Amino acid sequence: MKTFKALLTLGLLLTANTGYCDIGSQDKNVREKIIGQETAVLTDAPAVPPPITRKHATKVIVNLEVKEVEGRLADGVQYTFWTFGGKVPGKFIRIREGDQVEFHLNNHPDNKMPHNIDLHAVIGPGGGAAASLTAPGHSSHFSFKALNPGLYVYHCATAPVAMHVANGMYGLILVEPKEGLPKVDHEYYVMQGDFYTQGKNGEQGLQPFSMVKAIDEKPEYVVFNGAAGSLVADNALQAKKGETIRLFVGDGGPNLTSSFHVIGEIFDNVYPEGNTNTVTHNVQTTFIPAGGAAIVEFKTHVPGTYILVDHSLTRAFNKGALAQLKVSGDEEKLIYSGKITDDVYLPEGTGMRNAEQTKVAQPSAATKQERIKLGEVVYNTNCAACHQLTGLGVPQAFPPLAKSDFLNADKVRAIKTVTGGLQGNLTVNGETFNGVMPAWSLSDEEIANVLTYVYSNWGNSQQEVTPDEVRRHRVTPGKNGSE
Amino acid sequence: MIKQAVLSVIVSAASLVAMGSDDLVAIPGGSYVPFYPQKGTTTKTPVPPTLVESFLLDRDPVTNRRYLEFVFQHTEWRRSSIKRIFADSGYLQHWNNDLSILPEDLDKPVVNISWFAAEAFCEAKQERLPMTDEWEYVLEDLGRGKASRMQQVLQWYSIPNRELPQAGNSPPNGFGIRDMVGAIWEWTEDFNSFMASPDSRDSGQRNMFCGGGSLNASDPTDYASFMRYSFRSSLQGDFTGRNLGFRCAKDLK
Ligand SMILES: [Cu+2]
Numbered sequence: 236m237k238t239f240k241a242l243l244t245l246g247l248l249l250t251a252n253t254g255y256c257d258i259g260s261q262d263k264n265v266r267e268k269i270i271g272q273e274t275a276v277l278t279d280a281p282a283v284p285p286p287i288t289r290k291h292a293t294k295v296i297v298n299l300e301v302k303e304v305e306g307r308l309a310d311g312v313q314y315t316f317w318t319f320g321g322k323v324p325g326k327f328i329r330i331r332e333g334d335q336v337e338f339h340l341n342n343h344p345d346n347k348m349p350h351n352i353d354l355h356a357v358i359g360p361g362g363g364a365a366a367s368l369t370a371p372g373h374s375s376h377f378s379f380k381a382l383n384p385g386l387y388v389y390h391c392a393t394a395p396v397a398m399h400v401a402n403g404m405y406g407l408i409l410v411e412p413k414e415g416l417p418k419v420d421h422e423y424y425v426m427q428g429d430f431y432t433q434g435k436n437g438e439q440g441l442q443p444f445s446m447v448k449a450i451d452e453k454p455e456y457v458v459f460n461g462a463a464g465s466l467v468a469d470n471a472l473q474a475k476k477g478e479t480i481r482l483f484v485g486d487g488g489p490n491l492t493s494s495f496h497v498i499g500e501i502f503d504n505v506y507p508e509g510n511t512n513t514v515t516h517n518v519q520t521t522f523i524p525a526g527g528a529a530i531v532e533f534k535t536h537v538p539g540t541y542i543l544v545d546h547s548l549t550r551a552f553n554k555g556a557l558a559q560l561k562v563s564g565d566e567e568k569l570i571y572s573g574k575i576t577d578d579v580y581l582p583e584g585t586g587m588r589n590a591e592q593t594k595v596a597q598p599s600a601a602t603k604q605e606r607i608k609l610g611e612v613v614y615n616t617n618c619a620a621c622h623q624l625t626g627l628g629v630p631q632a633f634p635p636l637a638k639s640d641f642l643n644a645d646k647v648r649a650i651k652t653v654t655g656g657l658q659g660n661l662t663v664n665g666e667t668f669n670g671v672m673p674a675w676s677l678s679d680e681e682i683a684n685v686l687t688y689v690y691s692n693w694g695n696s697q698q699e700v701t702p703d704e705v706r707r708h709r710v711t712p713g714k715n716g717s718e
Numbered sequence: 719m720i721k722q723a724v725l726s727v728i729v730s731a732a733s734l735v736a737m738g739s740d741d742l743v744a745i746p747g748g749s750y751v752p753f754y755p756q757k758g759t760t761t762k763t764p765v766p767p768t769l770v771e772s773f774l775l776d777r778d779p780v781t782n783r784r785y786l787e788f789v790f791q792h793t794e795w796r797r798s799s800i801k802r803i804f805a806d807s808g809y810l811q812h813w814n815n816d817l818s819i820l821p822e823d824l825d826k827p828v829v830n831i832s833w834f835a836a837e838a839f840c841e842a843k844q845e846r847l848p849m850t851d852e853w854e855y856v857l858e859d860l861g862r863g864k865a866s867r868m869q870q871v872l873q874w875y876s877i878p879n880r881e882l883p884q885a886g887n888s889p890p891n892g893f894g895i896r897d898m899v900g901a902i903w904e905w906t907e908d909f910n911s912f913m914a915s916p917d918s919r920d921s922g923q924r925n926m927f928c929g930g931g932s933l934n935a936s937d938p939t940d941y942a943s944f945m946r947y948s949f950r951s952s953l954q955g956d957f958t959g960r961n962l963g964f965r966c967a968k969d970l971k
Contacts, residue, residue, distance in 0.1 A: 347903075347961055348945065349949050349951075369952060370957050370959060372957075394944040394947065395944035398944075443872070443873045446941045
């Protein structure tokens, strides 16, 4: 661990010395001499091509085939994916800073759609998109020089872009810095994406793409590596206790950003936004924008199963954004004990009162003056956020309570409004509002107090509202008599 | 020589049971809002409606059978004799050879056809390819059944190529035209003259796409149309495709 971090720090110093933070420092990459030629090794997730050991720039040939294929999105749920290389996410591409890339995009003849590619690692209009628009059964090629190191997303940019991306057309390209990345025991490739099916989550069979849900940004599935459960059980990521792990994490979107987290781990190092020049340490959750990436590194200390999630948790537990890392090895009690005991918990004093569990008595107002005082507290905690401390409300959003004709005209209606909630068109002092006020689950006493407070202030009618009145006119939420 | 004689027999015998018709259907003129304006015509948004004059259009896409009859007479369009500049190497690749094709494919729409070849076929009949405006106008069908068509189209577009159905398989639309979507893509005369850019998000010029959506498209939520226009803009005249065929049109006069 120490050496691991030390190595990184060393790496940092090195890059700092070579001055990468200057704008335009990539210019010397433009001039770097190209020696030799090779064909890029491409891998399917979660595999990552081997680190580049070359000490010079070369010409790298990338052959990427676009295939439209039917595959598994979740158990019993099939989907037609559009892919870079047959799987979602697309093939991982690894090149070195300064390399000259000859990129061939091959659109399989069985495909129905034209496709292209926008690599965020490319500097040039469209990131290669216009140069690579390719009809089915055709192949186009273009070339670029990798000027900036980092981890970049690539994706299809053919109209309708959102649909091509929603169908799985994204992947990662690593432009490895000249000095390389510190050595680790495992490197894995994980990419999140959101999917929009016509059927609800879990609905069986081949599910067509839903344009409506995509436009509404309401995915049925949010998954890692193209399918719910693609990295669990036998397919879980593997490591041994004490090993170092590097995850190349991307978010293809098309719409959602990821709050990437590994439950039970702390990232020792994060290269935020895929930027290999900056390292932050001891990160719990890292933010990955749609169309962005991050590199995270950590050392495993305690054996067990670790869950990778988008920490926007309903995505993880209801829509599929969940993967596993299994760490094998002997237990490590010093770092993590596991459960030691399970005892009955009795907070101080609870034993005594259990028998006569009375409701905590609320202070009850004896005079109107007291009612106003207690009502002020209720108002400030429950109502002021919208109607403001001044009672003046917010134009076009929250109506005024100060001198409100709606309020002053009818005490019973006011009780119904607060107990039952209110929504729809409403005119207060000549101004129209169309908002929603939730029903308030406050006691009769509290409502009496808050309304008395409101009536007694800001030029209102000075009426008193009693708990008994509230009890008589209280309505169940949604049924107030004001419509 | 003998081979040819045998083939011509097959062709004429099979004609009796031909499925896809070679009827031309009269399409009454009207106006519609094109998805993209034609290059150099307007930078206005929303895109103004375009007038389409009355014309004739094939009821069904051209079938292998009809195309076979054509190359039988016009030898220069046979697979082995076509000039490379007029069609790429995929031209008629689903045929056994110059003049033979599996019998069950005869009445399927002909595919693996270049624009030049489609054009030559129509010309030989004193016809022409439909203009994109004409084709889209007929598909738009004066707004009849729009929502269901959009979903049907989207569904077909999003699955990879399968076995083609016989031509004339789908129910006719309001104009009496069949198979405009759901089986193949079709060539149009001016397939490449619309403002769909090869990079759909081109944001440089005002008259191009902007951001993720499109300033220019008349309905940015119409994914199906986006796909048709981007498909067309990915083509060149010599390209062929396993799902790319055509039908002919003719002026009314
Ligand atoms: Cu695509």
